[in-house]
Amino acid sequence: MSKKFKSLGGMHDVFGEQYDYFDKVREVVSRNAKIYGFKGIETPVIEETGVFTRGVGEQTDIVEKEMYTFKTKGGEQVSLRPEGTAPIMRSFIEHSFYTKPQPVKFYYFQPFFRHERQQAGRYRQFWQFGFETIGKDSPIVDAQIIVLAHNILKELGIKDALVKVNNLGCERCRDKFKSALKKYLKSVASSLCSDCKKRMKKNPLRVLDCKECSVKEDAPQIMNFLCKKCSDDFRQVLELLDEVKVSYDLDSFLVRGLDYYNGIVYEIVSSSQEKPLALGGGGRYNKLSVLLGSEEEIPATGMAIGVERVVSLMKEKEVKLEKDKREVFIAQLGDLAKKKALKLFEDFKKTGLPVFESFGRDSLKSQLSRADRLGVNITIIIGKEEALAEKAIIRDMDSGKQEKVDLKEVVKEVKKKLKENKK
Ligand code: HAM
Numbered sequence: 001m002s003k004k005f006k007s008l009g010g011m012h013d014v015f016g017e018q019y020d021y022f023d024k025v026r027e028v029v030s031r032n033a034k035i036y037g038f039k040g041i042e043t044p045v046i047e048e049t050g051v052f053t054r055g056v057g058e059q060t061d062i063v064e065k066e067m068y069t070f071k072t073k074g075g076e077q078v079s080l081r082p083e084g085t086a087p088i089m090r091s092f093i094e095h096s097f098y099t100k101p102q103p104v105k106f107y108y109f110q111p112f113f114r115h116e117r118q119q120a121g122r123y124r125q126f127w128q129f130g131f132e133t134i135g136k137d138s139p140i141v142d143a144q145i146i147v148l149a150h151n152i153l154k155e156l157g158i159k160d161a162l163v164k165v166n167n168l169g170c171e172r173c174r175d176k177f178k179s180a181l182k183k184y185l186k187s188v189a190s191s192l193c194s195d196c197k198k199r200m201k202k203n204p205l206r207v208l209d210c211k212e213c214s215v216k217e218d219a220p221q222i223m224n225f226l227c228k229k230c231s232d233d234f235r236q237v238l239e240l241l242d243e244v245k246v247s248y249d250l251d252s253f254l255v256r257g258l259d260y261y262n263g264i265v266y267e268i269v270s271s272s273q274e275k276p277l278a279l280g281g282g283g284r285y286n287k288l289s290v291l292l293g294s295e296e297e298i299p300a301t302g303m304a305i306g307v308e309r310v311v312s313l314m315k316e317k318e319v320k321l322e323k324d325k326r327e328v329f330i331a332q333l334g335d336l337a338k339k340k341a342l343k344l345f346e347d348f349k350k351t352g353l354p355v356f357e358s359f360g361r362d363s364l365k366s367q368l369s370r371a372d373r374l375g376v377n378i379t380i381i382i383g384k385e386e387a388l389a390e391k392a393i394i395r396d397m398d399s400g401k402q403e404k405v406d407l408k409e410v411v412k413e414v415k416k417k418l419k420e421n422k423k
Contacts, residue, residue, distance in 0.1 A: 010116065010124030020321050021311040022127070026109050028155050029129045033107035036148050038131055041106040043087040045113075049079045054291045055086030057259025059203045066114040080113035083258065085285065085302055086292065088132050093294045102135030109307070121277045121309055130282075130304030137299035139233050142264050142284060143240035145303050149268060149280060150246045156310060157319030158270060161279065162247060165266040166254040167234040168205070168283070169226050174262070177225040178204055188215040205255040221252045230263060237264055256281060260288040268305065270313055279313070280305030327418055328355040329371035329379045333364045337387040340407060344380065344392070347411050355380075371397070377421055378414055382407075396421075 007013055014022055030040070049069050056063050068080040081087055088106055091097075097104045109129040116122045131148060133141045146163055153161045168174060185192065185200045185207060192200060193212040200207060208216050226234070241248055248266075256265045265283030269276040282303025289298035328348065332341035338359060348355045356374055358367045364381070371379045381393040392410050394417065395402045405413050 008124065010118050010122070012123065012125070018311065021314060022307060024314075024321055025129065025156060025307055025310055028152055029107065029109055032148060032152050032155070033131065036105070036131075036144065038105040038107035041088060041091065041108050042110065043081070043084065043091055043108075045080060045111070046078045047081055047087050047090065049077045051086050051090050051292065052079055052082060055089065055260060055288055056083060057203075059199075059206075060257055060259055062114060062257060066116055068113050068115060081110075082112055082114045084108055084110060084112065084128060084130055084304060085132060085258075085260065086288065088302075089134070089285075089288050089292050089298075089300065092134050092298070093289060093292055098135065098294075098296070098298060103133045103141060104135055106132045106134070121312070123308060127307035128280075128304040129307060130280075130302060132300060132302035134298060134300040134302075137284075137286065139236035139264075140240060142233075142237045142301045143244075145282065145301060146237075146241060146248075146266060147244050147246055149303055149305060153268070153279065153305075153310070157314055157317055158279070158310065160271045161268050162249060162271045163241070163266050163268055164251040164254050165238070165248050165264060166251050167222060167226060167230060167264050168255065168261055169222060169230045170262055171287070173222070173226045173230050174205075177220065177222050180220040180225065181205070181207075184219050185215075188218075191215050203259075206257075208253045209255045209257070216253055223252060234264055256283060260285040260291065262286050264301075266303070268303075272317075273313070277309055278306075279309050326354055326356050326374070327377045328353070328414055329367075329374060329376045330355055330357045330382070331364060331367040331371060331379055332359070332382045332387075333362075334384040334387060337382040337384060340382050340387050340390075340392075344382070344407065344410060348414075351411055351415075353411075353415065378417060380410060380414065 052067060053063050062082045067082055070078065072078055092104065107130065111125050111127050113125050115124055131145050133145060150161060169177065181204045182200065185204055189197065189200065192207065192215065193210065196207045196210050196213050207213060208219065238248065254265060254267060261283040263284035267278040267281040269278055280303055284301040286297055286299045288300065330341050330345055332338050341357065341359065345355060345357050356376060358370050361367050368379065377397055379395045379397060381395060386392050390407045391404050392407050393402050393404050394410065394413055396417065
């Protein structure tokens with residue numbers, strides 16, 4: 001017997017109920033994104049590796065440890081995208097979106113790839129939906145993305161989402177903060193974990209994010225190093241969130257795992273979970289454009305939310321999905337009846353009244369029990385005899401009453417009956 005294959009570790013098939021939840025998230029995201037003026041974008045799954053090494057940062061865990069990178073047959077060094085922001089900025093520059101009225105607002109719903117250690121809530125292929133507003137440096141565009149994400153989660157039944165915010169400042173504030181932090185970390189170096197001993201020199205901010213090192217409690221705080229513009233912008237975003245009653249917590253240890261941020265950064269967590277995993281995160285990234293070859297700095301801000309984590313929380317909270325509400329089922333028996341039923345199905349569809357069918361089943365009994373389970377009001381039955389006589393039986397599922405009518409009259413009759421039933 002030949003080998004049976006399984007999906008790769010950390011990768012999963014999406015089907016059944018999980019697919020229905022994905023569909024629900026996708027529908028709520030695209031409807032809200034359009035209301036807020038975001039346009040959809042799809043970038044390729046694979047990019048030149050440099051998009052991420054330069055964009056996300058050489059020293060980040062994502063680039064250092066988690067990227068799926070390989071050489072193509074043509075010798076190009078490419079990577080499966082671990083995130084969506086750098087590719088979208090690459091696309092913005094490549095297609096000269098800066099010549100269009102600014103800002104340009106994109107949204108996406110796509111799979112991403114990170115070779116992470118396998119554990120709950122972490123996958124090697126996972127989906128994110130996200131929003132990027134490019135071309136405007138103003139607190140209101142940062143606030144709008146946070147509000148939009150908050151509203152989407154609320155509509156999906158996650159009403160206790162909490163936004164944790166911090167400000168990483170502009171380059172000048174951050175340079176001052178980094179030297180103070182480095183000095184402090186040197187004084188406590190013996191208590192740092194081995195990873196942080198390395199990070200201390202190259203990427204000291206990441207030490208603040210470390211779950212193992214507890215020295216951060218006494219570390220200097222970025223808020224004390226912010227210039228006037230950075231603190232004014234930050235205050236304004238928070239005031240805007242207050243205005244629309246989106247709750248947030250200040251978290252001076254929030255630094256995010258990607259290097260392109262400056263200014264405000266945030267993560268959304270659910271306050272109901274014991275060990276909360278971030279549902280999403282984002283922030284301002286005004287320098288990314290330059291890292292990706294733009295001559296000018298292009299101000300930008302955005303966030304992304306993990307679909308699997310949202311879906312798992314929806315299930316935990318027992319968020320119910322709306323049932324497919326169709327009122328009619330077509331059952332058939334025999335080859336000729338199948339033909340007639342297929343045509344009838346199309347006739348119903350054309351009139352804007354979609355109906356259920358079970359063309360793959362042959363037994364009338366199993367079709368009728370499916371109609372019962374679906375809770376339809378009317379079942380149309382085309383048996384062998386009816387098919388030959390160009391007729392169909394219309395059965396009212398509540399009263400059990402049946403009536404035989406001409407096939408070409410079925411749609412009209414069913415509509416009439418549904419109207420009467422509603423009275
Ligand atoms: P991120 O924080 O790396 O940000 O990812 C955002 C969200 O994606 C996480 O909060 C989490 O819900 C989900 N996620 C990340 N990795 C995994 C994984 N291995 N398995 C399951 N879910 C995962 C970014 O990716 C930035 N591009 C966000 C952004 C957009 N910043 C500005 N614009």
